[in-house]
Amino acid sequence: MENITIIGSGTMGHSIALSTAWAGYKTQVYSLNNSDLDLAKKEIENKLDDLYSNELITEKQLREIKKNIIFSTNLEKTVEYATFVIEAIPEDLEIKKELYTRLNGLLDEDIILTSNTSGFTLNQLSQFYNFPENFIITHFWNPAHLIPLVEIVKNDVTRQSVVNRTTNLIETIGKKPILIQKEIPGFIGNRLQYALFREAQSLLDKGVASKEDIDAAVTYSVGRRYPIIGPLMTADLGGLDTFSSISNYLFEDLNTDKFSGETLARHVQSGELGYKTGKGFYNWDGPLPQEIINKRDEILMYFLKRDLEEK
Ligand SMILES: NC(=O)c1ccc[n+]([C@@H]2O[C@H](COP(=O)([O-])OP(=O)(O)OC[C@H]3O[C@@H](n4cnc5c(N)ncnc54)[C@H](O)[C@@H]3O)[C@@H](O)[C@H]2O)c1
Numbered sequence: 001m002e003n004i005t006i007i008g009s010g011t012m013g014h015s016i017a018l019s020t021a022w023a024g025y026k027t028q029v030y031s032l033n034n035s036d037l038d039l040a041k042k043e044i045e046n047k048l049d050d051l052y053s054n055e056l057i058t059e060k061q062l063r064e065i066k067k068n069i070i071f072s073t074n075l076e077k078t079v080e081y082a083t084f085v086i087e088a089i090p091e092d093l094e095i096k097k098e099l100y101t102r103l104n105g106l107l108d109e110d111i112i113l114t115s116n117t118s119g120f121t122l123n124q125l126s127q128f129y130n131f132p133e134n135f136i137i138t139h140f141w142n143p144a145h146l147i148p149l150v151e152i153v154k155n156d157v158t159r160q161s162v163v164n165r166t167t168n169l170i171e172t173i174g175k176k177p178i179l180i181q182k183e184i185p186g187f188i189g190n191r192l193q194y195a196l197f198r199e200a201q202s203l204l205d206k207g208v209a210s211k212e213d214i215d216a217a218v219t220y221s222v223g224r225r226y227p228i229i230g231p232l233m234t235a236d237l238g239g240l241d242t243f244s245s246i247s248n249y250l251f252e253d254l255n256t257d258k259f260s261g262e263t264l265a266r267h268v269q270s271g272e273l274g275y276k277t278g279k280g281f282y283n284w285d286g287p288l289p290q291e292i293i294n295k296r297d298e299i300l301m302y303f304l305k306r307d308l309e310e311k
Contacts, residue, residue, distance in 0.1 A: 001024075001025065002025065002083045002084040002112075002165070002169055003025075003026060003028075003081050003082050003083045003084065004020045004025045004026070004027045004028070004082065004083075004084050004085075004086065005027075005028040005029075005030065005078050005079050005082035005084070005085045005086070006020070006027060006028070006029045006030070006085075006086045006088060007030050007031075007075070007078075007085065007086070007087045007088065007089060007099065008030075008031060008087065008088035008089035008090075008116075009029050009030070009031040009036055009037055009039075009040035009071070009088075010031075010036070010040075010088065010089075010090075011142055012088040012116050012140060012142060012144055013029060013031070013040065013086075013088035013089075013116075014029070014040035014043050014044055015043075015047065015140075015142070015143050015144035015145045015146075016086060016088060016116065016140050016144045016145075017029045017040075017044070017069050018044055018047055018048070018065065018069075018144070018145040019140075019144055019145045019173050019174075019175065020068075020173055021065045021066075021068035021069045022057070022061075022065050022145065022173070022174075023172055023173040023174060024064075024068065025068065025173070026068055026070070027068055027069050027070070028070050028071075028072060028078045028079075028082065029069060029070070029071050029072070029078075030072055030073070030074075030075055030078040030079075031071075031073065032073065033073060034073060037071045037072075037073065040071070041071065044066075044069065045066075047143075047145060048062050048065060048066065050297060050301070051145075051301070054298070054301045054305070055305075056301060056304060056305060056308070075102065075106070076106060079103070079106050079107060079111075082107070082111060083110070083111055083112070084111070084112050084114070084165075084166075084169060085103070085107065085111060085112070085113045085114070086114050086115075086116060086138060087099060087100075087113065087114065087115045087116060088116040091117060091118055091119070091120070093120065093124065093125075096115065096117070096120070096125060096128070097128045100113075100125070100128040100129045101128055103129065104129065104130045107131070109131050109134065110134070111131075111134065112134050112135075112136065112162055112165060112166060113129060113131075113134060113135050113136075114135070114136050114137060114138040114166065115135075115137050115138075116137075116138060116139060116140055117137055117139065118139065118190065119185055119186050119187075119190065121153075121183045121185065122135065122136070122137055122153050122154070122155045122158070122183060123155060123183060125137075126155075126157075132157050133157050133158060133159045133162065134159065134162050135158070136152060136153065136154055136158055136162055136163065136166050137151070137152065137153035137180075137187075138150055138151075138152055138166060138170065139151040139152075139153065139187055139189075140175075141189065143297070143300070146297060146300040146301060146304055147300065148174070148175050148176040148304075148307065149175070149176050149178065149189060150170045150175045150176065150177050150178075151177075151178055151180055151187045151188060151189060152166055152167060152170065152177050152178065152179050152180065153180040153183070153187060154179065154180070154181065155183055163179070167179070174307070174308070174311075192231070196218070198255050198257060198261070199254055199255050200214050200215075200218075201255075201260070201261030201263065201264055202255035202257065202261060204261065204263055204281075205261045205262045205263055211281050211282070222234075227303060263281070264281075267279075267280055267281070275289050
């Protein structure tokens with residue numbers, strides 16, 4: 001059984017820790033300071049309460065999960081017995097480089113180091129690490145304890161045994177691994193997500209429909225099918241001749257801009273960054289955000305329950 005260490009306890013670090021601890025792994029969590037770790041502890045407690053009240057875990061499991069997570073601000077101590085280290089620190093190449101350089105003096109050759117990077121390529125990251133053949137990307141999705149997908153990214157130097165051990169760990173913690181065999185920015189999930197986001201922005205900028213109706217076009221149509229079938233299977237079921245005809249006249253009209261759309265750029269310039277600043281495409285100053293997040297998590301937990309029942 002792997003001994004897991006997670007470096008960084010923010011949005012992703014604490015929820016990845018919850019996933020590994022839930023599967024019974026002793027999980028060490030390192031962050032820079034105690035206030036960071038206190039926040040992570042609180043977030044984990046809240047998430048455990050939600051899992052418990054949605055009957056995804058028992059009271060005994062709740063206690064065991066908590067016991068499985070050990071927090072520390074001492075990097076050396078945190079990685080002392082680690083066999084599998086997951087880095088979840090900010091998406092900044094300099095910060096990541098500094099950490100890997102420090103880990104060079106701390107990790108042995110047989111330890112797997114993974115990054116949760118959203119978009120850096122494996123080469124960009126592994127160049128700073130002494131054992132690039134043991135370095136791999138494991139891209140968890142937010143919230144990591146509820147979203148099953150983990151994109152595993154290897155390259156030509158990655159050892160097959162590292163791919164196997166990583167895939168095995170991801171499966172053991174109840175996640176759905178997919179293997180990305182070529183270095184490609186944004187991996188797969190974000191490429192698909194951002195293709196849709198670019199077109200949604202373009203429709204908004206052109207005044208084709210309101211933001212609410214553009215969002216509804218996804219949540220009330222393809223969004224209803226995607227939990228079950230992806231875009232390629234959808235085409236098979238719809239008829240490839242039809243999907244091909246539509247592709248042939250529609251693709252040339254789809255947006256191909258290289259940068260954010262006008263509305264998005266304007267919001268960002270005005271410091272309107274969405275939920276965290278109270279305004280973005282939508283206004284977020286009432287109790288609604290929490291309601292939407294709760295509703296989202298409730299549906300995610302429903303799917304998770306179904307996944308667990310199917311196993
Ligand atoms: N937030 C998301 O939705 C999301 C989704 C998938 C992947 N990611 C990726 O996961 C990684 C972490 O993102 P996040 O959203 O959790 O960030 P975050 O800012 O919420 O958390 C980062 C954590 O790392 C700590 N940290 C900062 N510098 C550090 C250092 N030098 N050593 C150790 N710890 C340090 C911070 O104190 C904090 O606890 C990034 O690479 C990000 O791109 C994020």
